[in-house]
Amino acid sequence: MASADSPAAGHGTAPDDAPLAVELRGITKRFPGVVANKDIELRVRRGEVHAVVGENGAGKSTLMKTLYGEHRPDEGQILVDGREVSFRSPADAIAAGIGMVHQHFMLADNFTVLENIVLGSEPTRAGRLDLAEARRRITDISDRYSLGLRPDALVEDLGVGDRQRVEIAKVLYRDARTLILDEPTAVLVPQEVDELFANLAELKREGLTVIFISHKLDEVRRVADSITVIRRGTTVGTADPRTTTVRQLAELMVGAELPSPEVRTSTVRETPVLQMVGVTLTDGGQRPVVDEVTLTVREGEVVGIAGVEGNGQAELVDAIMGLRPLAAGSVLLGGEDVTGWSTRARREGGVGFIPEDRHRQGMLLDAPLWENRILGHQTRPPAVRGPFIDRRAARADTARIMREYDVRAPGPDTLAVALSGGNQQKLIVGREMSAAPRLLVAAHPTRGVDVGAQAVIWELLKDARAEGLGIVLVSADLDELIGLSDTLHVMLRGRLVATLDPRRVTPEELGGYMTGARTTAGAA
Amino acid sequence: MTGLVRRLGLSLLGPVLAVLVALVISAVVIALIGEDPVEAFRVMVDLGDSPSQQVQSIVVVLNRAVPLFLAGLAVAVAFRMGLFNIGVEGQYRMATILAAAVGAAVALPGPLHVLLIVVVAMVVGAVWAGIVGVLKVTRGVSEVISSIMLNFIALGLASFLLTGPLRGSAPGASIVTTSEIPESGRVPSLNGLLTALGLAAPRSGLYGFLVVAVVVGVVVAVLLQRTRFGFDLRATGLSPSAATVSGVDARGMVVKTMLISGGIAGLIGLPDLLGSQYDYGTEFTAGLGFLGIAVALLGRSSPVGIALAGLLFAFLDRAALPLQFADIPSSVVTIIQGTIVLAVVIANEVARRLALRSAERAGASAGPDPGAGGDDGAPPPTGPDGGQRVRTGVPGTPEDVQA
Numbered sequence: 001m002a003s004a005d006s007p008a009a010g011h012g013t014a015p016d017d018a019p020l021a022v023e024l025r026g027i028t029k030r031f032p033g034v035v036a037n038k039d040i041e042l043r044v045r046r047g048e049v050h051a052v053v054g055e056n057g058a059g060k061s062t063l064m065k066t067l068y069g070e071h072r073p074d075e076g077q078i079l080v081d082g083r084e085v086s087f088r089s090p091a092d093a094i095a096a097g098i099g100m101v102h103q104h105f106m107l108a109d110n111f112t113v114l115e116n117i118v119l120g121s122e123p124t125r126a127g128r129l130d131l132a133e134a135r136r137r138i139t140d141i142s143d144r145y146s147l148g149l150r151p152d153a154l155v156e157d158l159g160v161g162d163r164q165r166v167e168i169a170k171v172l173y174r175d176a177r178t179l180i181l182d183e184p185t186a187v188l189v190p191q192e193v194d195e196l197f198a199n200l201a202e203l204k205r206e207g208l209t210v211i212f213i214s215h216k217l218d219e220v221r222r223v224a225d226s227i228t229v230i231r232r233g234t235t236v237g238t239a240d241p242r243t244t245t246v247r248q249l250a251e252l253m254v255g256a257e258l259p260s261p262e263v264r265t266s267t268v269r270e271t272p273v274l275q276m277v278g279v280t281l282t283d284g285g286q287r288p289v290v291d292e293v294t295l296t297v298r299e300g301e302v303v304g305i306a307g308v309e310g311n312g313q314a315e316l317v318d319a320i321m322g323l324r325p326l327a328a329g330s331v332l333l334g335g336e337d338v339t340g341w342s343t344r345a346r347r348e349g350g351v352g353f354i355p356e357d358r359h360r361q362g363m364l365l366d367a368p369l370w371e372n373r374i375l376g377h378q379t380r381p382p383a384v385r386g387p388f389i390d391r392r393a394a395r396a397d398t399a400r401i402m403r404e405y406d407v408r409a410p411g412p413d414t415l416a417v418a419l420s421g422g423n424q425q426k427l428i429v430g431r432e433m434s435a436a437p438r439l440l441v442a443a444h445p446t447r448g449v450d451v452g453a454q455a456v457i458w459e460l461l462k463d464a465r466a467e468g469l470g471i472v473l474v475s476a477d478l479d480e481l482i483g484l485s486d487t488l489h490v491m492l493r494g495r496l497v498a499t500l501d502p503r504r505v506t507p508e509e510l511g512g513y514m515t516g517a518r519t520t521a522g523a524a
Numbered sequence: 525m526t527g528l529v530r531r532l533g534l535s536l537l538g539p540v541l542a543v544l545v546a547l548v549i550s551a552v553v554i555a556l557i558g559e560d561p562v563e564a565f566r567v568m569v570d571l572g573d574s575p576s577q578q579v580q581s582i583v584v585v586l587n588r589a590v591p592l593f594l595a596g597l598a599v600a601v602a603f604r605m606g607l608f609n610i611g612v613e614g615q616y617r618m619a620t621i622l623a624a625a626v627g628a629a630v631a632l633p634g635p636l637h638v639l640l641i642v643v644v645a646m647v648v649g650a651v652w653a654g655i656v657g658v659l660k661v662t663r664g665v666s667e668v669i670s671s672i673m674l675n676f677i678a679l680g681l682a683s684f685l686l687t688g689p690l691r692g693s694a695p696g697a698s699i700v701t702t703s704e705i706p707e708s709g710r711v712p713s714l715n716g717l718l719t720a721l722g723l724a725a726p727r728s729g730l731y732g733f734l735v736v737a738v739v740v741g742v743v744v745a746v747l748l749q750r751t752r753f754g755f756d757l758r759a760t761g762l763s764p765s766a767a768t769v770s771g772v773d774a775r776g777m778v779v780k781t782m783l784i785s786g787g788i789a790g791l792i793g794l795p796d797l798l799g800s801q802y803d804y805g806t807e808f809t810a811g812l813g814f815l816g817i818a819v820a821l822l823g824r825s826s827p828v829g830i831a832l833a834g835l836l837f838a839f840l841d842r843a844a845l846p847l848q849f850a851d852i853p854s855s856v857v858t859i860i861q862g863t864i865v866l867a868v869v870i871a872n873e874v875a876r877r878l879a880l881r882s883a884e885r886a887g888a889s890a891g892p893d894p895g896a897g898g899d900d901g902a903p904p905p906t907g908p909d910g911g912q913r914v915r916t917g918v919p920g921t922p923e924d925v926q927a
Contacts, residue, residue, distance in 0.1 A: 323768065343768070344770075345771075346771075355769055357765075360766060362769070363766060364759055364762040364766055365762075366880075371755070374755060375759060375767075376769070379752065384752055387753065388751050389754075
């Protein structure tokens with residue numbers, strides 16, 4: 001276990017008695033029905049790289065939005081350079097010397113680097129844009145921090161690493177002394193990560209403070225001077241990267257108080273329902289986002305796909321559903337090669353789908369529930385008769401789903417947007433189950449739903465599995481993965497790097513595999 | 525039942541509000557140019573003194589409403605799946621001139637002759653619109669740009685055809701036209717029906733094409749609301765990403781929808797062509813494609829709404845002449861139509877938000893189910909993002925359905 005709440009001593013960069021660059025005391029932030037942050041304590045010294053680590057959904061982003069003034073905390077204090085501040089907007093945070101580099105770049109592609117940097121705080125002389133002054137300052141920033149910017153290059157011609165440096169320059173241009181980097185390495189390839197870390201070292205040398213949000217523990221250990229771990233909305237400890245192992249960090253991040261996975265009888269049968277052989281997808285360019293994935297799902301088997309988000313799980317799901325063309329490999333459904341099949345043909349062939357983003361992919365929010373019942377099942381009874389929609393049957397079947405799956409809504413004519421996330425998800429699960437699929441692809445089936453709905457959905461998946469349904473379960477919830485899966489694959493950088501037995505693996509071990517801290521040559 | 529009434533009320537709220545706002549603005553404008561708004565509106569609603577005058581006025585309104593209705597339908601079919609077919613103007617011009625030429629060139633027994641003309645018009649319109657669809661799915665060209673460009677090409681091409689290969693009028697005539705369609709290719713008027721109903725016979729004939737328009741309207745309504753195809757189309761319009769995941773082939777849908785839209789657009793010129801003009805010429809009714817956009821907006825892309833909107837626009841158009849007789853500038857009509865379009869865009873959005881909010885309230889009171897837990901502590905997903913989604917998403921390009 002890492003040293004909880006014992007700030008590691010002896011940083012060469014700043015004496016301990018200097019005022020902290022940023023200090024958060026007892027920050028609590030509530031949203032309707034959920035506490036996103038609770039009693040957060042964060043102490044960032046001037047001139048250090050301070051990592052904030054935690055799982056997806058642990059509350060890192062909410063915390064950083066609080067610090068950047070995007071919303072106000074319900075309780076607690078924010079101190080910058082020892083003085084208490086109150087940010088009403090990001091403009092206030094910028095004025096206080098805090099800048100944020102977002103995970104998703106916010107650059108205008110058809111503008112030059114220079115134009116992007118000055119956008120929003122353009123230097124003027126006599127009311128006219130003073131490009132010479134802007135160029136002088138940008139060149140100065142670029143030289144001082146070795147960013148290597150070319151002010152006149154068009155942003156659309158730049159690579160990801162260069163774009164990120166433009167984002168950093170944008171923040172520096174506004175005289176930020178503390179930079180928040182939200183998952184900066186998520187979009188970078190390893191060489192670019194090295195370059196970024198070199199840039200961070202330059203920033204640190206110039207006395208700037210960097211808050212580095214990440215869940216990639218090996219990177220955090222390389223770059224950070226100190227680490228704060230967040231779990232389930234609250235700070236659970238701090239750690240010194242030089243004395244803490246990745247394994248200890250992973251344990252701190254995942255927590256050891258998780259319930260032990262339940263023992264149960266296996267319902268796995270012999271017949272495979274889904275086989276993926278050497279499936280490879282690229283991101284439009286050359287980089288493979290899913291790399292030579294081979295896996296088999298049998299009847300009555302839940303195959304869990306664990307992994308830190310953005311390691312190719314979403315693309316793997318797209319490959320199964322036929323939403324993206326494969327670069328290589330094949331997908332077999334019940335022994336039949338469906339690689340060339342359309343999404344509709346696959347659905348008709350018995351694939352149910354609980355998509356990751358129910359608002360964008362799973363529902364028509366402005367349409368009534370009975371139309372949402374039809375969505376994805378436009379070619380099959382009961383809601384469809386020949387080329388026509390059977391409105392009465394659709395309404396009746398929607399009412400049945402609402403009854404059997406406990407969807408709380410006034411009636412089938414209610415608009416989907418009126419339902420809570422849990423009820424929307426129960427409707428989706430009910431809809432997909434009603435078509436009696438052979439294979440169910442469930443991507444984050446309980447994300448963003450309340451505890452009651454979560455239990456209901458878990459029960460439904462277990463029952464369906466017992467009846468012989470094959471399930472691909474992609475999730476970021478380790479309890480869910482361990483509790484439901486019969487076989488557990490870990491996905492890292494597009495590859496299946498480990499196959500684990502969910503009855504034996506602990507969440508800490510799983511977390512280790514997910515972040516690449518543990519490796520295996522096929523542990524199962 | 526009360527829910528139904530409320531939804532109906534909400535869907536009527538936008539257009540009614542828009543028309544009222546437009547009337548107020550127009551009244552101010554009329555007053556500013558030194559005329560009496562009350563007098564102007566009185567002239568506009570005055571259909572005539574004698575019964576035969578009144579029937580005549582109504583026939584003029586209906587005859588104008590038929591092409592407007594078809595134009596609105598053509599635009600609306602594309603609207604419903606999030607496509608902006610700005611090219612209806614060019615589609616119907618191309619369709620009308622070629623249909624007129626074919627109709628004048630052949631001699632067939634009555635119904636077949638008309639049928640041939642209708643089919644030619646629909647095919648030409650569909651092909652012209654299909655170009656837009658194919659460009660979009662193969663090259664990613666925005667349908668707005670390509671359909672506007674094709675309008676220019678269509679108008680130029682029609683002028684060339686009219687003055688060149690398809691000219692039927694005598695050389696040197698002030699109005700250039702195609703050859704006249706013979707009697708067998710014309711659609712008889714419905715005046716017999718009017719007199720049978722005991723109404724006075726009007727001076728001009730009520731277009732027989734009114735029946736065709738009603739049939740097309742019903743077919744479109746059934747297609748959109750009751751068929752699988754219509755469901756796919758509407759689903760793509762509501763959420764391209766969800767439609768793709770549900771198995772809709774977005775690219776195919778773009779082409780099919782443009783073909784249907786263009787096919788309907790091909791019919792727009794036929795009421796005038798087969799009911800009163802019998803040839804296509806330099807004086808042929810122009811601008812119906814653009815008015816169709818306004819009509820579709822005002823009618824909220826539903827066939828019944830478009831019918832009402834078409835009637836309203838036709839009613840306003842009819843008032844142009846009486847206004848001039850009363851020494852009031854007839855451009856008052858154009859001002860009213862313009863402000864209606866502006867107001868309806870705003871009012872529709874206001875009404876949509878109201879509907880959304882009332883739906884959310886209805887849902888919130890129904891289920892005691894607090895959406896607890898969330899990704900990164902985001903607020904429960906029922907609330908805030910409902911109003912922010914962009915409705916004008918352009919389906920069909922694989923990038924945006926997968927992002």
